[in-house]
Amino acid sequence: MSNQRLRVAVLDDFEKIADTVPAYERLKARADVTILRQRLDTSEKLVAGLKDFNVLLLMRERTSFSEKEYGQLPNLTFIAQTGRTSKHLDLPAATKSGIAVSGTPSDTGTTTKELTIGLILALLRKIPQVNQRMREEAWPAITGRMLQGKTAGVLGLGRIGGEVARILKVFNARVLAYSRTLTPEKAAAAGAECVSQETLLQESDIVTIHIPLNAHTRGTIGEKEFALMKPGALLVNTARGPIVSEPALIRALERGQLGGVGLDVYDMEPLPLDHPLRRFDNAILMSHRGYATHEILSERYEQAMENILKFMDGKPLNFLNPEVQSGK
Numbered sequence: 001m002s003n004q005r006l007r008v009a010v011l012d013d014f015e016k017i018a019d020t021v022p023a024y025e026r027l028k029a030r031a032d033v034t035i036l037r038q039r040l041d042t043s044e045k046l047v048a049g050l051k052d053f054n055v056l057l058l059m060r061e062r063t064s065f066s067e068k069e070y071g072q073l074p075n076l077t078f079i080a081q082t083g084r085t086s087k088h089l090d091l092p093a094a095t096k097s098g099i100a101v102s103g104t105p106s107d108t109g110t111t112t113k114e115l116t117i118g119l120i121l122a123l124l125r126k127i128p129q130v131n132q133r134m135r136e137e138a139w140p141a142i143t144g145r146m147l148q149g150k151t152a153g154v155l156g157l158g159r160i161g162g163e164v165a166r167i168l169k170v171f172n173a174r175v176l177a178y179s180r181t182l183t184p185e186k187a188a189a190a191g192a193e194c195v196s197q198e199t200l201l202q203e204s205d206i207v208t209i210h211i212p213l214n215a216h217t218r219g220t221i222g223e224k225e226f227a228l229m230k231p232g233a234l235l236v237n238t239a240r241g242p243i244v245s246e247p248a249l250i251r252a253l254e255r256g257q258l259g260g261v262g263l264d265v266y267d268m269e270p271l272p273l274d275h276p277l278r279r280f281d282n283a284i285l286m287s288h289r290g291y292a293t294h295e296i297l298s299e300r301y302e303q304a305m306e307n308i309l310k311f312m313d314g315k316p317l318n319f320l321n322p323e324v325q326s327g328k
Contacts, residue, residue: 039270208235
């Protein structure tokens with residue numbers, strides 16, 4: 001890179017953490033850094049707000065870019081992406097425009113694992129309902145249910161699902177697991193029983209989802225699957241919204257088929273204020289907090305800013321689009 005002072009935009013820092021990490025001061029000393037905490041939610045706003053910047057720092061998948069935006073951002077040369085995800089970025093188009101994209105190491109999934117268990121316990125013990133009623137009456141007589149002795153179904157026994165299964169086992173729950181390539185041996189190593197998806201849905205008191213979103217898994221849980229589940233069963237989704245059919249989910253809640261849901265992900269994010277899911281008091285709704293802890297966000301901002309400094313110094317970087325030509 002040349003020694004000219006770059007203009008850097010940090011997008012979507014809703015939690016106000018970007019300027020608290022050590023690398024921020026070093027970056028600020030060498031570049032003009034602007035932190036944007038309001039969502040640029042249209043293509044027009046993106047282009048108008050970012051046309052003068054050379055470098056963007058993106059937090060996860062909060063803002064999407066396509067060839068349309070790249071073509072109207074002539075000064076953009078580098079995107080420092082947090083994490084390894086790139087579904088929100090058209091990487092071939094970025095490469096074509098000469099925009100290099102770097103990532104940071106993937107997290108261990110610990111934060112999502114913790115949130116999953118938290119949602120399961122909150123649903124069973126009706127923590128949100130009791131908490132709210134404590135502000136409305138003297139001593140709410142609301143009974144919850146125990147996790148011990150329940151059957152929990154883990155859909156997807158990968159990096160996060162396997163850890164969730166192990167924790168559920170500590171609570172003395174029976175754990176069922178299904179994924180397309182799961183073997184009985186791998187399931188047993190996590191304390192789970194390898195079963196079919198149909199058996200998992202039919203026998204589980206709690207179903208928790210931990211599969212990736214792709215063309216095969218979109219709509220994995222729909223009308224047919226909800227009909228298989230026990231009346232009053234609980235559903236937790238900390239993976240991706242479209243894995244569950246949202247219309248079918250709403251109908252299952254309306255007719256009382258589900259006893260409650262814990263959701264961190266949705267078809268549309270942010271969830272619209274008038275969305276029907278907001279009206280169910282047995283739906284615990286999180287704002288995609290699975291990874292968004294202070295520790296993880298701080299770590300990712302630090303790593304991404306280090307990548308910007310390396311880019312400025314012409315140091316080697318592992319690009320998500322390694323075929324990109326340097327410079328524009």
